[in-house]
Amino acid sequence: MNTIYILWLRQLKRYFRSKSRIFASLAQPLLFLFAFGYGFSSIFARAGGGNYINFLAPGIISMSVMFTAVFSGIEIIWDKQFGFLKETLVAPVSRFNIMLGRTIGGSTVAFIQGLIVLLITLLVGFRPSLSLLFFALVFMFLLALFFTALGTAIASKLDDMQGFPLIMNFLVMPLFFLSGALFPVAGLPKIFSYIVKLNPLTYAVDGIRGTMNGMHAFSLTLDFFVVVIVAVVCIWIGSLLFRSIEA
Amino acid sequence: MKIIDVKGVSKKFGNFEAVKNISFAVEQGTIFAFLGPNGAGKTTTIKMLTTLLHPTDGSISLNGFDPVHHPEQARHSFGIVFQDPSLDTELTAYENMEFHAVLYGVKSDVYKPRIQELMELVDLWDRKDSLVKDFSGGMKRRLEIARGLLHHPKVLFLDEPTLGLDPQTRNHIWGYIQNLNKKEGLTVFFTTHYMDEADRVANTVSIIDHGKIISSGSPEELKQKTNTKSLEEAFLALTGNEVRHEEASSKDSMRQARRMWQGGNRR
Ligand SMILES: Nc1ncnc2c1ncn2[C@@H]1O[C@H](COP(=O)(O)OP(=O)(O)OP(=O)(O)O)[C@@H](O)[C@H]1O
Ligand SMILES: [Mg+2]
Numbered sequence: 001m002n003t004i005y006i007l008w009l010r011q012l013k014r015y016f017r018s019k020s021r022i023f024a025s026l027a028q029p030l031l032f033l034f035a036f037g038y039g040f041s042s043i044f045a046r047a048g049g050g051n052y053i054n055f056l057a058p059g060i061i062s063m064s065v066m067f068t069a070v071f072s073g074i075e076i077i078w079d080k081q082f083g084f085l086k087e088t089l090v091a092p093v094s095r096f097n098i099m100l101g102r103t104i105g106g107s108t109v110a111f112i113q114g115l116i117v118l119l120i121t122l123l124v125g126f127r128p129s130l131s132l133l134f135f136a137l138v139f140m141f142l143l144a145l146f147f148t149a150l151g152t153a154i155a156s157k158l159d160d161m162q163g164f165p166l167i168m169n170f171l172v173m174p175l176f177f178l179s180g181a182l183f184p185v186a187g188l189p190k191i192f193s194y195i196v197k198l199n200p201l202t203y204a205v206d207g208i209r210g211t212m213n214g215m216h217a218f219s220l221t222l223d224f225f226v227v228v229i230v231a232v233v234c235i236w237i238g239s240l241l242f243r244s245i246e247a
Numbered sequence: 248m249k250i251i252d253v254k255g256v257s258k259k260f261g262n263f264e265a266v267k268n269i270s271f272a273v274e275q276g277t278i279f280a281f282l283g284p285n286g287a288g289k290t291t292t293i294k295m296l297t298t299l300l301h302p303t304d305g306s307i308s309l310n311g312f313d314p315v316h317h318p319e320q321a322r323h324s325f326g327i328v329f330q331d332p333s334l335d336t337e338l339t340a341y342e343n344m345e346f347h348a349v350l351y352g353v354k355s356d357v358y359k360p361r362i363q364e365l366m367e368l369v370d371l372w373d374r375k376d377s378l379v380k381d382f383s384g385g386m387k388r389r390l391e392i393a394r395g396l397l398h399h400p401k402v403l404f405l406d407e408p409t410l411g412l413d414p415q416t417r418n419h420i421w422g423y424i425q426n427l428n429k430k431e432g433l434t435v436f437f438t439t440h441y442m443d444e445a446d447r448v449a450n451t452v453s454i455i456d457h458g459k460i461i462s463s464g465s466p467e468e469l470k471q472k473t474n475t476k477s478l479e480e481a482f483l484a485l486t487g488n489e490v491r492h493e494e495a496s497s498k499d500s501m502r503q504a505r506r507m508w509q510g511g512n513r514r
Contacts, residue, residue: 002349002352003349003350005349006345006346006349006350010335010338010342010346013337013338013342014335014337014338017337018337079335082332082335082336083329083331083332083333083334084333084334084335086299086329086331086333087329087333087334087335087347087350088350089298089299090297090298090299090322090325090327091322091347091350091351092319092322092323092351092352093322093350094319246299246300246301247294247299247300
């Protein structure tokens with residue numbers, strides 16, 4: 001228990017100490033918010049979709065949670081390169097607990113980043129319903145767990161950051177664009193909609209959006225179970241890969 | 248009692264065999280020096296003993312546990328100071344110490360005074376709240392040693408612990424370690440390129456070259472065997488005078504690059 005706590009604390013300290021990283025990782029969601037928000041809102045309204053900001057904001061929040069989470073997981077590569085990982089790998093603590101502590105720490109960081117973006121969307125006119133806000137936060141945290149664990153799993157197999165752009169361009173970006181974060185899932189062409197429905201991120205976004213403003217394509221229960229299962233599977237795979245690291 | 252028992256261990260990296268069928272044992276409560284030229288296989292052996300690498304062949308027993316099949320029990324038995332950097336530079340010196348203490352299950356009423364004692368030993372107590380990234384190479388090294396002494400394990404591995412440290416600090420640290428060895432029966436397994444250091448503190452020495460152990464015994468025995476006056480002469484007599492050009496792997500060149508970047512004075 002103490003081990004998990006100290007690993008969690010370490011992630012938070014590192015996060016709050018690198019102010020530049022906090023600002024840098026806000027840039028992308030802001031860009032998307034303004035580019036898409038102002039660019040598409042009239043088309044969206046004309047097409048009968050209603051207020052685009054209300055639709056888009058949960059998608060942008062999901063995006064920042066997801067990207068920060070992947071990055072927190074991938075951070076293990078830095079620890080490998082700077083040598084700190086060895087210090088944790090030889091400690092008399094199960095590797096599962098180490099992986100769990102890191103993952104919860106990274107998820108907390110991603111969650112906080114999501115909260116900051118949520119506050120910003122409020123400033124530009126997003127009005128979420130408050131009744132289910134608690135569940136929205138739960139969905140955000142589950143999403144964070146899912147992607148931190150995924151990042152950890154990938155990073156366990158990599159020795160340096162050279163593979164990072166590959167992962168961003170061929171895994172994280174496609175998952176994001178095919179998740180319904182930017183456009184409604186209903187009314188997509190058939191093939192496209194199958195892909196979107198196979199993407200676990202879709203359900204996380206749907207859950208966050210549904211609990212924030214009632215616009216959801218699936219039942220919230222389905223969203224919840226898909227996200228929980230995927231998060232657990234990622235943590236499980238991540239811990240297996242983490243256990244096999246040699247330094 | 249043999250607290251470390253290595254039998255017929257080999258380690259291959261691809262086609263390259265870094266450690267070739269070595270066997271040796273370390274008696275509990277002794278100070279053991281593992282000496283050898285650059286690239287001989289010392290660090291690789293330590294990594295196998297400490298669960299970080301799996302041997303390609305052979306068997307290891309550490310405090311009665313096999314690091315491959317029972318890594319967690321094995322990890323409960325030792326502490327280690329790595330040759331390569333292993334601090335979190337984004338944390339303060341004190342935070343690095345505290346992180347280690349919690350990770351190793353040391354209780355706070357034990358670790359609080361001990362952290363102070365050790366940080367005073369290595370002369371870093373007044374810098375305890377500085378971020379490690381602002382430390383010099385020697386200061387980082389001192390912190391790593393202090394951290395390695397924080398929990399009192401059965402076996403302590405020290406991989407070139409004193410490299411780049413001034414003689415005063417080295418004497419302090421060795422005094423402290425020898426005291427632990429006497430008082431708590433701590434077994435010490437260390438490597439060094441300072442032969443006088445090994446001569447002074449080690450009960451037993453093994454010399455490894457090109458992945459093979461070529462000689463073992465007390466410093467006195469090695470001197471007698473080679474008919475020399477100092478351990479350094481004995482070492483040179485046994486390993487020859489040629490300079491080792493390491494087959495630098497990508498990892499090695501990365502290490503080198505990082506050392507240059509960090510401006511540390513570690514080789
Ligand atoms: N991960 C690795 N992949 C490939 N080769 C490696 C790896 N680690 C070590 N080696 C090689 O194994 C050999 C032994 O390396 P090792 O680090 O054990 O030497 P050492 O005795 O500790 O030397 P030094 O005194 O320089 O620290 C070297 O030739 C090194 O290049
Ligand atoms: Mg070495």
